[in-house]
Amino acid sequence: MSLDPEKFLRGLFDEAVRAAAPARCLAAHLPPAPKGRTIVIGAGKAAASMAKVVEDHWRGPLEGLVITRYGHGEPLEHIRLVEAGHPVPDAEGARAAEAILDLVSDLDADDLVLCLFSGGGSSLLAMPGPGITLQDKQKINKALLMSGASIGEMNTVRKKLSALKGGRLAVAAWPARVVTLMISDVPGDDPSVIASGPTVPDLTSVAEARDILARYGIDVPLSVAAFLESEAAIPPKADHPAFAAAETHVIATPQASLQAAADLARSQGIEPVILGDRIEGEAREVARVMAGIARQVREHGQPAQRPAVLISGGETTVTVKASGASTGRGGRNAEFLLAFALAMAGEDAIYALAADTDGIDGTEDNAGAVYSPATLARAKGLSLEAAEYLARHDAYGFFQRLGGLVMTGPTRTNVNDFRAILVL
Numbered sequence: 236m237s238l239d240p241e242k243f244l245r246g247l248f249d250e251a252v253r254a255a256a257p258a259r260c261l262a263a264h265l266p267p268a269p270k271g272r273t274i275v276i277g278a279g280k281a282a283a284s285m286a287k288v289v290e291d292h293w294r295g296p297l298e299g300l301v302i303t304r305y306g307h308g309e310p311l312e313h314i315r316l317v318e319a320g321h322p323v324p325d326a327e328g329a330r331a332a333e334a335i336l337d338l339v340s341d342l343d344a345d346d347l348v349l350c351l352f353s354g355g356g357s358s359l360l361a362m363p364g365p366g367i368t369l370q371d372k373q374k375i376n377k378a379l380l381m382s383g384a385s386i387g388e389m390n391t392v393r394k395k396l397s398a399l400k401g402g403r404l405a406v407a408a409w410p411a412r413v414v415t416l417m418i419s420d421v422p423g424d425d426p427s428v429i430a431s432g433p434t435v436p437d438l439t440s441v442a443e444a445r446d447i448l449a450r451y452g453i454d455v456p457l458s459v460a461a462f463l464e465s466e467a468a469i470p471p472k473a474d475h476p477a478f479a480a481a482e483t484h485v486i487a488t489p490q491a492s493l494q495a496a497a498d499l500a501r502s503q504g505i506e507p508v509i510l511g512d513r514i515e516g517e518a519r520e521v522a523r524v525m526a527g528i529a530r531q532v533r534e535h536g537q538p539a540q541r542p543a544v545l546i547s548g549g550e551t552t553v554t555v556k557a558s559g560a561s562t563g564r565g566g567r568n569a570e571f572l573l574a575f576a577l578a579m580a581g582e583d584a585i586y587a588l589a590a591d592t593d594g595i596d597g598t599e600d601n602a603g604a605v606y607s608p609a610t611l612a613r614a615k616g617l618s619l620e621a622a623e624y625l626a627r628h629d630a631y632g633f634f635q636r637l638g639g640l641v642m643t644g645p646t647r648t649n650v651n652d653f654r655a656i657l658v659l
Contacts, residue, residue, distance in 0.1 A: 275299030277351030324361030332362035354420025356430025383554030401437035422513030519574035563629020566596030
């Protein structure tokens, strides 16, 4: 078999991204036009591309506002676009969130609020609850990002500290009809977790949010602590009439993208094994497990005979120690791959790619990185100590020196991480 392993792996990643493109999956879910106004609002890394599809297919007048991360915008004609900070919220996002609240207020039952949410929406829809400053919310967000907390845990906290998330947006828009279209970037595709569920009932409690902050040792500002003791932190009840009239559709999922990649692999004569779409855990620990599975394929033909590709998704985490051990540039996918390289120790016939489907691995400009059996030998030739780079969370720097970064730019969608391990 004549196969370029890195080209093959990059092809699988590109196919996974294409499967989640709003242009491919959104138009079929558009609701009929209402008697009254159509207000389009949204937040997330895919918000601009989702709004573009709405504009291209909508028949009738519409207006609205969507928020996306800096650099992820697209030209829009009728819907206002705001670019704002992610993963840490900023003043642009806060102002835009207030404008969204103004847009959906004072509507009636003849009006439609079409909501477009994707990964990143939680940070971008940054309107703090009463009495909480943006600075305090930023502090909590930064601490959570470095703590190793899962996306579900982070969003449990975010929902409690928001004026719009955790179903509050739907309540604000009532009695207008609310239809929400979501692209999932979370394990399990739970609509209440995607973008922290602005139009979906929040079934978690304030006590859970306080417990998460305590468990991860987060230093809680006084304003946040006071808010979490107030009635304002309690989410709207699930039996509120706003939720009975609302519709929610998850239009793209990690599993669908993994399946698209698997179908492409099979068409090229490589047996795909989907290990799961909701794999979580510390990136370097997940890497060691994946290395063990890859060896099992190569040595014992389990769970598939060679040539095979192990495909997985989900969202790993990276815990940065408070001691200041991090002096480098990371990204959970690059960190996964650097740990995978160390676990494989240059063994033959195994290649890997790990990348974020939004095109941005954490806060860097790469989507992820690629590994080959020659990676550690090439690093040694450049006097790069892989273990030292991993210790200071500088996987970006390691793969940058090797020319192993995967660069795509913003993909304008987001179905979370994509990992593919090729065993020849």
